[in-house]
Amino acid sequence: xxxxxxxxxxxxxxxxxxxxxxxxxxxxxxxxxxxxxxxxxxxxxxxxxxxxxxxxxxxxxxxxxxxxxxxxxxxxxxxxxxxxxxxxxxxxxxxxxxxxxxxxxxxxxxxxxxxxxxxxxxxxxxxxxxxxxxxxxxxxxxxxxxxxxxxxxxxxxxxxxxxxxxxxxxxxxxxxxxxxxxxxxxxxxxxxxxxxxxxxxxxxxxxxxxxxxxxxxxxxxxxxxxxxxxxxxxxxxxxxxxxxxxxxxxxxxxxxxxxxxxxxxxxxxxxxxxxxxxxxxxxxxxxxxxxxxxxxxxxxxxxxxxxxxxxxxxxxxxxxxxxxxxxxxxxxxxxxxxxxxxxxxxxxxxxxxxxxxxxxxxxxxxxxxxxxxxxxxxxxxxxxxxxxxxxxxxxxxxxxxxxxxxxxxxxxxxxxxxxxxxxxxxxxxxxxxxxxxxxxxxxxx
Numbered sequence: 403x404x405x406x407x408x409x410x411x412x413x414x415x416x417x418x419x420x421x422x423x424x425x426x427x428x429x430x431x432x433x434x435x436x437x438x439x440x441x442x443x444x445x446x447x448x449x450x451x452x453x454x455x456x457x458x459x460x461x462x463x464x465x466x467x468x469x470x471x472x473x474x475x476x477x478x479x480x481x482x483x484x485x486x487x488x489x490x491x492x493x494x495x496x497x498x499x500x501x502x503x504x505x506x507x508x509x510x511x512x513x514x515x516x517x518x519x520x521x522x523x524x525x526x527x528x529x530x531x532x533x534x535x536x537x538x539x540x541x542x543x544x545x546x547x548x549x550x551x552x553x554x555x556x557x558x559x560x561x562x563x564x565x566x567x568x569x570x571x572x573x574x575x576x577x578x579x580x581x582x583x584x585x586x587x588x589x590x591x592x593x594x595x596x597x598x599x600x601x602x603x604x605x606x607x608x609x610x611x612x613x614x615x616x617x618x619x620x621x622x623x624x625x626x627x628x629x630x631x632x633x634x635x636x637x638x639x640x641x642x643x644x645x646x647x648x649x650x651x652x653x654x655x656x657x658x659x660x661x662x663x664x665x666x667x668x669x670x671x672x673x674x675x676x677x678x679x680x681x682x683x684x685x686x687x688x689x690x691x692x693x694x695x696x697x698x699x700x701x702x703x704x705x706x707x708x709x710x711x712x713x714x715x716x717x718x719x720x721x722x723x724x725x726x727x728x729x730x731x732x733x734x735x736x737x738x739x740x741x742x743x744x745x746x747x748x749x750x751x752x753x754x755x756x757x758x759x760x761x762x763x764x765x766x767x768x769x770x771x772x773x774x775x776x777x778x779x780x781x782x783x784x785x786x787x788x789x790x791x792x793x794x795x796x797x798x799x800x801x802x803x804x805x806x807x808x809x810x811x812x813x814x815x816x817x818x819x820x821x822x823x824x825x826x827x828x829x830x831x832x833x834x835x836x837x838x839x840x841x842x843x844x845x846x847x
Contacts, residue, residue: 458645460716470673472692476627504646522721527773530763536710564764612683775824
């Protein structure tokens, strides 16, 4: 059995680093069985299965999760959850394809481009999410009470523009991305998981203690809003961009498929439950992030802050992927004495780019749908099936598999086109006043 080591400079450090093209599929359930699959050996100092599972779950639980109730509103109380289930199955399947095909290509410029686009798009959304939640907490500080059972309208104290909140976050996130070790980032990932888990428990508690009669909610929403559902829902599967570096950095990569299926099953169940119950609870008044619908009491203000802390640390994990693609190539072109400074400068510039884009589009619901439609759909649904056909067609790929791949890619491309159009149209439309939304929701129980 002959072996060859793929150099990190050829592989951009976001897929396999060592492989054996032995022409036979790996054995066992812990492999993506396929013709001419590569055997993976992993890194001796890589991450454990538990650390990888933490990163995978954390990479998929972010701002997109909190936007799913609005996504369900845009699809309907029946069509929304069913569509989430189908998209979850398709997304996990395509994640597996992406990892499998990565073992056969050292240079995938299209995949690399959309990885950069998608992950930096997520980082833009994180800026807007953090700014919106911090602004709401500070604005309602004077009216915040200990009574969490009454939803009386709180008079908000005027604060600075949300764009200034975005700008104020910049230096802290720049310092955070200077942490470059994925294994060390697992500590922050664990802290983020704990903070966000605590927040989600309290959010679900509030939802379940006040579910109204759902009979007035539409089973299927209008066709014009469904593309917005598509963009928000596919954005929620934020982990598509981190599966390659996670698999690459494992001690035993052959365990990754099982970790992928278990982790994504947990994530998909969480998506469907929070998206459905959140829409049932708040109905037509649901906002771009469900945290913005929570009462102005100290308990739920702390929920917003806890989740924001989790999102803050998640920024570093999502940023890791584009940094690992862009930075090493640039650093290799300069003398060694300048390598560290070029590294830090590039990281700073990339964070500044995401900050600038967030300032230009500070509407959380639209930027989520736009990023999901433009980049996430391509990376999650369009490219992986086409890669599978390109990689394995000469090995006698079954016609059913080819038809399946073409169907997924066509549906993903349709969502890309229509979702992008509707998001840009919504962006050009003046937003509904937050005060109007609040008055529609805030009422005595």
